[in-house]
Amino acid sequence: xxxxxxxxxxxxxxxxxxxxxxxxxxxxxxxxxxxxxxxxxxxxxxxxxxxxxxxxxxxxxxxxxxxxxxxxxxxxxxxxxxxxxxxxxxxxxxxxxxxxxxxxxxxxxxxxxxxxxxxxxxxxxxxxxxxxxxxxxxxxxxxxxxxxxxxxxxxxxxxxxxxxxxxxxxxxxxxxxxxxxxxxxxxxxxxxxxxxxxxxxxxxxxxxxxxxxxxxxxxxxxxxxxxxxxxxxxxxxxxxxxxxxxxxxxxxxxxx
Numbered sequence: 001x002x003x004x005x006x007x008x009x010x011x012x013x014x015x016x017x018x019x020x021x022x023x024x025x026x027x028x029x030x031x032x033x034x035x036x037x038x039x040x041x042x043x044x045x046x047x048x049x050x051x052x053x054x055x056x057x058x059x060x061x062x063x064x065x066x067x068x069x070x071x072x073x074x075x076x077x078x079x080x081x082x083x084x085x086x087x088x089x090x091x092x093x094x095x096x097x098x099x100x101x102x103x104x105x106x107x108x109x110x111x112x113x114x115x116x117x118x119x120x121x122x123x124x125x126x127x128x129x130x131x132x133x134x135x136x137x138x139x140x141x142x143x144x145x146x147x148x149x150x151x152x153x154x155x156x157x158x159x160x161x162x163x164x165x166x167x168x169x170x171x172x173x174x175x176x177x178x179x180x181x182x183x184x185x186x187x188x189x190x191x192x193x194x195x196x197x198x199x200x201x202x203x204x205x206x207x208x209x210x211x212x213x214x215x216x217x218x219x220x221x222x223x224x225x226x227x228x229x230x231x232x233x234x235x236x237x238x239x240x241x242x243x244x245x246x247x248x249x250x251x252x253x254x255x256x
Contacts, residue, residue, distance in 0.1 A: 014049075017041055021049050022058060022072070030065030076133070085208070085217050086117045088250040093120055093219065096243045100236070102223040103128055105203075107143040108216065110135075112161070114144040117217070126224055128201060137162035139178060142193030142205035146218035149186045149207050155179050172196075190237045195225070202228035204236040206244035211252030219244045 024038035053059040057071035097120040106118035114136040138144035185191040193203040205220035
């Protein structure tokens, strides 16, 4: 459960509570009771804030309960287009998708997790749960591992933090094994998801760099296991790296 009572600057408590209500709805709390439980706010305060947000089009309310409103959709598109990466990457992603026939993702790190900025679904195999705006643990997703390739000092700590957020049955509990994998991926300049994130799904991912040589995003090719034997995954490494390199060059990166 989140809370709206964390430390906030003086005079901004109402804003913080309103944002907490929006976050609750975004995370699946569609009824008033669920929003109250998520935020820790009083029922009457939550109802007043929700009504205000509905009036301002930040939320909608119908027989399904509360959902995100058109104002947030508009702001989301503006935020997306304010970032040059999706616009620069899109032509390369389309070419890559047409060449491999599998699902292609573009992602960045945001707040210690993977944030998907674009997705082109493949023409074969099962549909994946990822979507634009979806978040995943960094150490479970292929793109997340690619985003961490330069950050050896974070590998163990991030792995442990991500594992702590998962149900006990889903934890791997092998930080040393993860570090060994990341060392191999860093040498190869590409990372792999060996069904770490979603059963039956594998992927190959490579980092995108900007003019400062910093990793600012990652691109991946994902498919169901029958279409992703280990031999094909190895063969996709240079393909995905080239795609990431083309996007990096468009951002001013001049390395090899």
